Amino acid sequence: xxxxxxxxxxxxxxxxxxxxxxxxxxxxxxxxxxxxxxxxxxxxxxxxxxxxxxxxxxxxxxxxxxxxxxxxxxxxxxxxxxxxxxxxxxxxxxxxxxxxxxxxxxxxxxxxxxxxxxxxxxxxxxxxxxxxxxxxxxxxxxxxxxxxxxxxxxxxxxxxxxxxxxxxxxxxxxxxxxxxxxxxxxxxx
Amino acid sequence: xxxxxxxxxxxxxxxxxxxxxxxxxxxxxxxxxxxxxxxxxxxxxxxxxxxxxxxxxxxxxxxxxxxxxxxxxxxxxxxxxxxxxxxxxxxxxxxxxxxxxxxxxxxxxxxxxxxxxxxxxxxxxxxxxxxxxxxxxxxxxxxxxxxxxxxx
Ligand SMILES: [Cu+2]
Numbered sequence: 001x002x003x004x005x006x007x008x009x010x011x012x013x014x015x016x017x018x019x020x021x022x023x024x025x026x027x028x029x030x031x032x033x034x035x036x037x038x039x040x041x042x043x044x045x046x047x048x049x050x051x052x053x054x055x056x057x058x059x060x061x062x063x064x065x066x067x068x069x070x071x072x073x074x075x076x077x078x079x080x081x082x083x084x085x086x087x088x089x090x091x092x093x094x095x096x097x098x099x100x101x102x103x104x105x106x107x108x109x110x111x112x113x114x115x116x117x118x119x120x121x122x123x124x125x126x127x128x129x130x131x132x133x134x135x136x137x138x139x140x141x142x143x144x145x146x147x148x149x150x151x152x153x154x155x156x157x158x159x160x161x162x163x164x165x166x167x168x169x170x171x172x173x174x175x176x177x178x179x180x181x182x183x184x185x186x187x188x189x
Numbered sequence: 190x191x192x193x194x195x196x197x198x199x200x201x202x203x204x205x206x207x208x209x210x211x212x213x214x215x216x217x218x219x220x221x222x223x224x225x226x227x228x229x230x231x232x233x234x235x236x237x238x239x240x241x242x243x244x245x246x247x248x249x250x251x252x253x254x255x256x257x258x259x260x261x262x263x264x265x266x267x268x269x270x271x272x273x274x275x276x277x278x279x280x281x282x283x284x285x286x287x288x289x290x291x292x293x294x295x296x297x298x299x300x301x302x303x304x305x306x307x308x309x310x311x312x313x314x315x316x317x318x319x320x321x322x323x324x325x326x327x328x329x330x331x332x333x334x335x336x337x338x339x340x341x
Contacts, residue, residue, distance in 0.1 A: 060231055064297075074339065110230070154274035
């Protein structure tokens with residue numbers, strides 16, 4: 001079962017204007033969600049308290065690309081000038097609520113950065129969020145051990161302090177490119 | 190007496206021959222380097238990375254792996270297309286041509302190490318038995334080093 005609707009159009013459509021990632025300013029709705037955080041609390045977009053946020057959608061049973069991307073994001077955030085670094089929030093949204101409870105999420109995000117907040121929700125809550133950004137994910141059939149794969153969007157979404165979606169950092173970007181883009185978007189001119 | 194010295198001579202000769210064979214034994218048909226397991230906290234699966242060199246003159250194929258530290262090990266490749274990532278089970282294994290190597294690395298080929306049986310720590314050694322076709326013996330135990338989740 002796969003929720004279709006790919007980002008191909010978006011990926012092909014943007015002139016890059018010098019960004020390493022994709023400028024998505026004005027193309028999508030502002031951030032809005034109701035989810036459960038890694039402490040078990042129900043939270044909304046207000047949890048980011050008017051600060052910019054870099055959000056990645058994945059799941060903890062994804063040992064290859066998810067940690068690779070999250071580690072790059074965490075490393076990039078540590079290399080930002082202090083004012084930007086202090087401001088920027090990191091978020092990991094698990095699209096696999098059946099396996100990723102709050103405790104699991106907390107342990108996972110803590111391994112990358114103490115500035116990273118783990119979030120998940122019901123399938124309905126997750127869909128309400130992912131639809132806004134045309135993020136796709138799907139679940140394979142479980143195997144004999146009950147293990148199953150989840151496919152998911154591989155880009156990081158960056159929202160500004162007004163929670164407007166501004167930038168997509170593709171998983172192929174290296175740390176210095178992420179630093180440049182984040183600094184250009186969030187640093188003082 | 191003659192017989193005894195003949196036997197001694199034979200033993201010395203045999204020992205020498207064995208020593209000589211030992212010295213010129215061909216190098217191992219395969220070599221596995223940079224074998225590491227990236228630690229993922231929380232009890233979920235982890236990924237194993239390495240480089241396998243095929244020094245033999247035959248086409249070989251990594252067809253499977255097992256480990257006492259994990260309930261199930263699979264060979265996966267991460268595929269990113271249209272901004273979407275998924276892992277593909279390599280059901281035919283991974284072929285390595287003579288003189289060539291297979292590189293298991295992040296966002297690419299990896300050993301999918303599922304159902305960890307105990308808590309691991311950075312610096313631990315984990316044994317993973319690699320199973321091949323095309324070389325003898327078919328099974329090669331390799332010590333993987335546990336590295337931090339943030340290592341690339
Ligand atoms: Cu995998």
